[in-house]
Amino acid sequence: MFDTLSDRLTSVLKNLRGKGRLSDADIDATAREIRVALLEADVALPVVRSFIAGVKDRAKGAEVSQALNPAQQVIKIVNEELVSVLGGEGRRLEYAKNPPTVVMLAGLQGSGKTTLAGKLARWFAGQGHTPMLAACDLQRPNAVTQLQVVGERSEVPVFAPEPGSGVGDPIDVARRSIDEAKRNHQDVVIIDTAGRLGVDEELMQQAADIRDAVTPDETLFVVDAMIGQDAVSTAEAFRDGVGFSGVVLTKLDGDARGGAALSVRHVTGQPIMFASNGEKLEDFDVFHPDRMASRILGMGDVLTLIEQA
Amino acid sequence: SRSRSTFGQSLLGLLGAGDLDEDSWEEIEDTLLMADLGAATTTEIIERLRSEIAARGVRTPEQVRALLREVLIDTLDPTMSRSVRALPHGDPADGGKPAVVLVVGVNGTGKTTTTGKLARVLVADGRTVLLGAADTFRAAAVEQLATWGERVGAEAVRGEEGADPASVAFDSVQRGSETGVDAVLVDTAGRLHTKTGLMDELGKVKRVVEKRAQVDEVLLVLDATTGQNGLTQARVFSDVVDVTGIVLTKLDGTAKGGIVFQVQRELGVPVKLVGLGEGADHLAPFEPEGFVDALLG
Ligand SMILES: Nc1nc2c(ncn2[C@@H]2O[C@H](COP(=O)(O)OP(=O)(O)OP(=O)(O)O)[C@@H](O)[C@H]2O)c(=O)[nH]1
Ligand SMILES: Nc1nc2c(ncn2[C@@H]2O[C@H](COP(=O)(O)OP(=O)(O)OP(=O)(O)O)[C@@H](O)[C@H]2O)c(=O)[nH]1
Ligand SMILES: [Mg+2]
Ligand SMILES: [Mg+2]
Numbered sequence A: 001m002f003d004t005l006s007d008r009l010t011s012v013l014k015n016l017r018g019k020g021r022l023s024d025a026d027i028d029a030t031a032r033e034i035r036v037a038l039l040e041a042d043v044a045l046p047v048v049r050s051f052i053a054g055v056k057d058r059a060k061g062a063e064v065s066q067a068l069n070p071a072q073q074v075i076k077i078v079n080e081e082l083v084s085v086l087g088g089e090g091r092r093l094e095y096a097k098n099p100p101t102v103v104m105l106a107g108l109q110g111s112g113k114t115t116l117a118g119k120l121a122r123w124f125a126g127q128g129h130t131p132m133l134a135a136c137d138l139q140r141p142n143a144v145t146q147l148q149v150v151g152e153r154s155e156v157p158v159f160a161p162e163p164g165s166g167v168g169d170p171i172d173v174a175r176r177s178i179d180e181a182k183r184n185h186q187d188v189v190i191i192d193t194a195g196r197l198g199v200d201e202e203l204m205q206q207a208a209d210i211r212d213a214v215t216p217d218e219t220l221f222v223v224d225a226m227i228g229q230d231a232v233s234t235a236e237a238f239r240d241g242v243g244f245s246g247v248v249l250t251k252l253d254g255d256a257r258g259g260a261a262l263s264v265r266h267v268t269g270q271p272i273m274f275a276s277n278g279e280k281l282e283d284f285d286v287f288h289p290d291r292m293a294s295r296i297l298g299m300g301d302v303l304t305l306i307e308q309a
Numbered sequence B: 001s002r003s004r005s006t007f008g009q010s011l012l013g014l015l016g017a018g019d020l021d022e023d024s025w026e027e028i029e030d031t032l033l034m035a036d037l038g039a040a041t042t043t044e045i046i047e048r049l050r051s052e053i054a055a056r057g058v059r060t061p062e063q064v065r066a067l068l069r070e071v072l073i074d075t076l077d078p079t080m081s082r083s084v085r086a087l088p089h090g091d092p093a094d095g096g097k098p099a100v101v102l103v104v105g106v107n108g109t110g111k112t113t114t115t116g117k118l119a120r121v122l123v124a125d126g127r128t129v130l131l132g133a134a135d136t137f138r139a140a141a142v143e144q145l146a147t148w149g150e151r152v153g154a155e156a157v158r159g160e161e162g163a164d165p166a167s168v169a170f171d172s173v174q175r176g177s178e179t180g181v182d183a184v185l186v187d188t189a190g191r192l193h194t195k196t197g198l199m200d201e202l203g204k205v206k207r208v209v210e211k212r213a214q215v216d217e218v219l220l221v222l223d224a225t226t227g228q229n230g231l232t233q234a235r236v237f238s239d240v241v242d243v244t245g246i247v248l249t250k251l252d253g254t255a256k257g258g259i260v261f262q263v264q265r266e267l268g269v270p271v272k273l274v275g276l277g278e279g280a281d282h283l284a285p286f287e288p289e290g291f292v293d294a295l296l297g
Helices: A005-012 A024-040 A045-061 A070-087 A113-126 A143-154 A170-183 A201-214 A231-241 A260-268 A289-297 A301-307 B022-034 B039-056 B061-075 B111-124 B141-152 B165-179 B196-210 B229-241 B259-267 B288-296
Strands: A101-107 A131-136 A188-193 A218-224 A246-250 A272-276 A284-286 B099-104 B129-134 B155-158 B183-188 B217-223 B245-249 B271-275 B283-285
Touching: A024 A045, A024 A070, A024 B039, A045 A070, A045 A260, A045 B022, A070 A260, A070 A289, A101 A113, A101 A201, A113 A131, A113 A143, A113 A188, A113 A218, A113 A246, A113 A272, A113 A284, A131 A143, A131 A170, A143 B141, A170 A188, A170 A201, A188 A201, A201 A231, A218 A231, A218 A260, A218 A272, A231 A260, A246 A260, A260 A272, A260 A289, B022 B039, B039 B061, B061 B259, B061 B288, B099 B111, B099 B165, B099 B196, B099 B229, B111 B129, B111 B141, B111 B183, B111 B217, B111 B245, B111 B271, B111 B283, B129 B141, B129 B165, B141 B155, B155 B165, B165 B183, B165 B196, B183 B196, B196 B229, B217 B229, B217 B259, B229 B259, B245 B259, B259 B271
Parallel strands: A101 A188, A101 A218, A131 A188, A218 A246, A246 A272, B099 B183, B099 B217, B129 B155, B129 B183, B217 B245, B245 B271
Antiparallel strands: A272 A284, B271 B283
């Protein structure tokens, strides 16, 4: 077994070096290797298929470059396509014309919503805003306490009128949080919600009800970078169940390739806005499509391969 | 494009000689890949299926399906012992020692919840349980475990936020021995396997506990939604604390948890329990047959 895509490609394409142009067979051989690399990076199978079809199309119609050998040329195309799918139409956060701006967080259990709430709050504060956190996970044991601690650490007020751990109505808390923010002149409200599964209709309805109660300016789908093939069904379920306007990828400080980034982006078309890369408040960044592309392909070595033209 | 219906609802095409047509092979491959078995394992299973089909001959799609099911179950090695070693050594009321279970894994997989659920199972079985809250790092992690303790009827030993997790773990085993409980379950902080400092800390937790008592079980909690990274997680955690069993959580969702094929085989460590929800009773023994049936849809 070869470890990286570049190892595999170098081996499969040895014979191609020196040929002047891309033949269909060259492209097919490369596509097979790229398919495996994407699958190993946890890109969902349907996404791999359609992505590769796009790459093949482009490769077949491509101008033949003098500077690159066929293998390099295909990799270059793959990389460019990845960056363009991951980053297409990047955009800034939407702010409300009449504050407060409402940002709602949604995602599977344990994906990193509550931690992200604190990071976002700090980030907004750093931009001169006056954010507030709203504790609308009233289900998970001590989720409210957790958000309170997170709020303390990020020095941001937390609206937590209900004790949670099964007590209180999250929709009501969400609704009241807007009035509370207006009263105290907080211009951003970040709504932390309970984790929920795509197949849990009742909880998905609850998320939709919270959404309807606060009409968020942004709904961010928070997804763990370690997620595998389930990324597609889950992203679709959240898209259909509550709807989201942007994606945040978490736990990028690990060594998962993070193919979910491509899956979610490809399936929902929503931009990946932020990257969460650690447990501490400052471990947070805007999303960089180019870094993500080389990560999915097996890090920088792929691009080095191109440069060795 | 072809539908992504589950394998169970699909029609396999059989060729005259009893082999499958290309579409059918692809459909089987898709089912395995979509369940997170990974490219290499999927290829291996398909090769095994091919040779079984050649050796035994099949006539109907049902036979192919049954054969695939058999190959998958066999790969999970149903002969492995999957019992959780959480029973005391001798009678704790009479000088015996409590069982000690350490719960580990990356962030957010379900360690604290699993610890609570496992306590529930033991308490329901008439056992006394003590919970050790050795996650002194994450916001309100200690409170979360303490709430589980109240819920299921188990005392929790709490560390201060920022306290040394190894000393909290030690204290809980110490207290459990003194009060003569049947089992001490130690919850640890989530940590990514790539963070050497945090992994060293976990190694220390185990070593320190071992000064007081034998650790009977180290449960690695894997989230069923995890893709290929799960194998790396399992490898590193095993190196550091010698994992003795896997708990596969969140199987109540759409994820199939196919990464455990690689994990079990490479580490020789069985999946022992599965998490099927957020409630106290949502913990079940792992059964290869049922797992494979759910995977095939
Ligand atoms: N290493 C790492 N850990 C993270 C990151 N984001 C969150 N975590 C950790 O992941 C675990 C789960 O995070 P939470 O913020 O509680 O996740 P959640 O989505 O709110 O979970 P639920 O409310 O239970 O659904 C915690 O241990 C966090 O510290 C990240 O970017 N990197
Ligand atoms: N649907 C479902 N949710 C689960 C299951 N097990 C745990 N959860 C949820 O997953 C989230 C994370 O669970 P925790 O027990 O806090 O996870 P953890 O591994 O202790 O997290 P950290 O300590 O932050 O690393 C919570 O919202 C749990 O309710 C399960 O089997 N199914
Ligand atoms: Mg939360
Ligand atoms: Mg925990």
